Amino acid sequence: MNYRHHFHAGNFADVMKHALLLELVRALQRKPGGFLYLDTHAGAGSYDLARAKQGASAERAPEHPDGIGRLWVNAGLPLALHEYVALVRRFDPRNEGADACRVYPGSPWLVQQLARPQDRLALCEREPSANLALTRSFAQERRVKVHAMDGYVALRGMLPPPERRALALIDPPYEAKDEIAQIVGALREALVRFPTGVYAIWYPLTGRVGGATLFDGLRSLPLLPPTLVADLIVDPESARMSGCGLVVLNPPYGFEEAAEPALRYLSRTLAQGRGSSATLRWLAKVRRVVKPVVTGPKRGPASRSPR
Numbered sequence: 253m254n255y256r257h258h259f260h261a262g263n264f265a266d267v268m269k270h271a272l273l274l275e276l277v278r279a280l281q282r283k284p285g286g287f288l289y290l291d292t293h294a295g296a297g298s299y300d301l302a303r304a305k306q307g308a309s310a311e312r313a314p315e316h317p318d319g320i321g322r323l324w325v326n327a328g329l330p331l332a333l334h335e336y337v338a339l340v341r342r343f344d345p346r347n348e349g350a351d352a353c354r355v356y357p358g359s360p361w362l363v364q365q366l367a368r369p370q371d372r373l374a375l376c377e378r379e380p381s382a383n384l385a386l387t388r389s390f391a392q393e394r395r396v397k398v399h400a401m402d403g404y405v406a407l408r409g410m411l412p413p414p415e416r417r418a419l420a421l422i423d424p425p426y427e428a429k430d431e432i433a434q435i436v437g438a439l440r441e442a443l444v445r446f447p448t449g450v451y452a453i454w455y456p457l458t459g460r461v462g463g464a465t466l467f468d469g470l471r472s473l474p475l476l477p478p479t480l481v482a483d484l485i486v487d488p489e490s491a492r493m494s495g496c497g498l499v500v501l502n503p504p505y506g507f508e509e510a511a512e513p514a515l516r517y518l519s520r521t522l523a524q525g526r527g528s529s530a531t532l533r534w535l536a537k538v539r540r541v542v543k544p545v546v547t548g549p550k551r552g553p554a555s556r557s558p559r
């Protein structure tokens with residue numbers, strides 16, 4: 253595993269993913285019942301942005317200035333983005349009034365800042381140094397459990413939770429060639445055990461990985477709940493990553509309405525080239541169940557053995 257999220261922390265993809273993630277949390281918190289937040293690929297928890305340009309051998313161009321950097325000092329943000337930036341600022345209170353972000357919270361800390369006493373967090377991180385940082389960072393938090401386990405195993409094993417409500421964020425690094433097959437395979441089982449869970453899957457738009465393969469995989473599932481897809485393209489010409497998306501299975505009430513203005517704003521503010529855009533569309537508007545096709549000899553009175 254070579255992936256290190258600190259190079260990418262606070263970039264445009266983190267901004268999109270985290271702003272929408274927080275809207276999912278808020279939408280779930282409209283009901284008083286607690287829920288489990290399962291972060292299958294949790295990362296280190298938070299990131300010192302000064303490290304973003306320290307590559308193994310040479311300096312790298314940091315990515316956060318074109319992400320959180322563009323929102324940090326922006327007045328007139330739509331509500332969802334205003335609240336997201338406020339949480340990022342609150343995470344590093346000594347820097348709250350400064351003109352640039354210094355420490356960026358990852359998905360675990362963003363959600364933890366909103367968690368109510370009845371909500372619970374399960375954070376999975378397989379890479380040892382990131383897991384150690386995560387474990388230390390959450391050592392004092394009673395409602396949070398850090399697991400050094402494969403996030404896909406957790407998705408299969410931790411659901412349904414006793415609360416009967418859950419939000420799972422699936423945010424892998426897409427280093428493995430079969431990452432999408434792993435996601436779809438784990439969801440296939442998770443949905444059978446827990447069809448009403450909210451599942452959010454982040455994906456990059458690159459030459460190698462795109463939304464289409466993931467959507468085909470999801471459409472092949474025997475059970476697909478209502479599924480909303482949000483995508484953001486910041487530079488259609490980019491040879492690296494032109495944009496990214498978030499697929500949400502069972503989006504909670506109110507999420508679509510909050511996401512739409514935020515995405516529209518991000519497509520303008522985070523543009524890195526001509527032709528930036530954002531879309532929000534349904535992959536499945538209603539729950540779809542594919543009945544297995546029964547093949548083989550016909551069962552009927554004629555095939556019954558005589559008594």
Ligand SMILES: C[S@@+](CC[C@H](N)C(=O)[O-])C[C@H]1O[C@@H](n2cnc3c(N)ncnc32)[C@H](O)[C@@H]1O
Pocket residue numbers: 253255257269291292293294295296297357358359360376377378379382401402403404423424425
């Ligand atoms: C994109 S980062 C996560 C970022 C984090 N979700 C956030 O938004 O702040 C992906 C993380 O998944 C970890 N990882 C990779 N494969 C994993 C697996 N199968 N199970 C658990 N963690 C994994 C990597 O070490 C990396 O820290």
